[in-house]
Amino acid sequence: MDSSTYKLYHKDCFDSREHLDVYFSDKDEMVFGEDSLLFPIENLRNTFALGHIKGDILIDLSTGSLAHHLYAACEFFKNIIVLKVSDRCIMELKRWVDTRTGAFDWSHAAKLHVDTEGNSDELQEKNEKVKSAIQHVVKCDLEKENMTDPIVLPPADCIISAWLLDVVCKEQEDYIRYLRKFSGLLKPGGHLVLIGLENATFFTIKKDRVHIFKYDEKFVRKALEGEGFVIDCCKVKERTAVSDLTDYKGLVFIAAHKEQ
Numbered sequence: 001m002d003s004s005t006y007k008l009y010h011k012d013c014f015d016s017r018e019h020l021d022v023y024f025s026d027k028d029e030m031v032f033g034e035d036s037l038l039f040p041i042e043n044l045r046n047t048f049a050l051g052h053i054k055g056d057i058l059i060d061l062s063t064g065s066l067a068h069h070l071y072a073a074c075e076f077f078k079n080i081i082v083l084k085v086s087d088r089c090i091m092e093l094k095r096w097v098d099t100r101t102g103a104f105d106w107s108h109a110a111k112l113h114v115d116t117e118g119n120s121d122e123l124q125e126k127n128e129k130v131k132s133a134i135q136h137v138v139k140c141d142l143e144k145e146n147m148t149d150p151i152v153l154p155p156a157d158c159i160i161s162a163w164l165l166d167v168v169c170k171e172q173e174d175y176i177r178y179l180r181k182f183s184g185l186l187k188p189g190g191h192l193v194l195i196g197l198e199n200a201t202f203f204t205i206k207k208d209r210v211h212i213f214k215y216d217e218k219f220v221r222k223a224l225e226g227e228g229f230v231i232d233c234c235k236v237k238e239r240t241a242v243s244d245l246t247d248y249k250g251l252v253f254i255a256a257h258k259e260q
Helices: 016-023 033-049 087-097 107-117 120-133 164-168 172-184 217-226
Strands: 055-061 077-084 134-139 156-162 186-198 202-205 208-211 229-238 250-258
Touching: 016 087, 016 202, 033 107, 033 186, 033 229, 033 250, 077 087, 077 120, 077 156, 087 134, 107 120, 120 134, 156 164, 164 172, 164 186, 172 186, 172 217, 186 217, 186 229, 217 229, 217 250
Parallel strands: 055 077, 055 156, 077 134, 156 186
Antiparallel strands: 186 250, 202 208, 229 250
């Protein structure tokens, strides 16, 4: 398929529920568990467990209606503010936060968290804790100077961005520009955690291929350092999933902090 026909995540209609079912569920046919679930869960748990990334406010800027990466964060931040580029993604996430009928079931991800923490008897408590920590789910426009206009967000202690830059960027300049915007949302010394795909060009939702910006670990490191970040941790994992739904070659996890 010609890449010029690929859909754009933030401009074309994106089925957030299909995205969850195909890439993040516990269905038997879901082959991405080690990459899309376990990799971020383990690395976030290990990173936050060090104790130097914590505070009052965490901003989440991630793709789709993801929640599994926030289980680790809720132990270290009082308030989580989630920013989404589409109403559909907001609706799907709020359905889960408010425990409504038909909400996506994240219990498999919660179990992975409590199991890796050695607290398997605290499953229900973990679910309630992350939901109560999510104070606001807000629509954003990445192209605006204030992406949440007219709402002005307080400076954050940390930002997590999982796979969003992969799908909203078309070229290197876009990635750097959005990093600069993310930096503007952080306090001096604040932390940024990025989770992304290495050398990918698309993922599939139903019959559509959705564009992914192709990059590697070296590029992300250079981009972060160019925007005044100090890299504290970088983990790269080779792809294990066998599927033609997407063509990524690996995953990247980077934790960095903004220079004072």
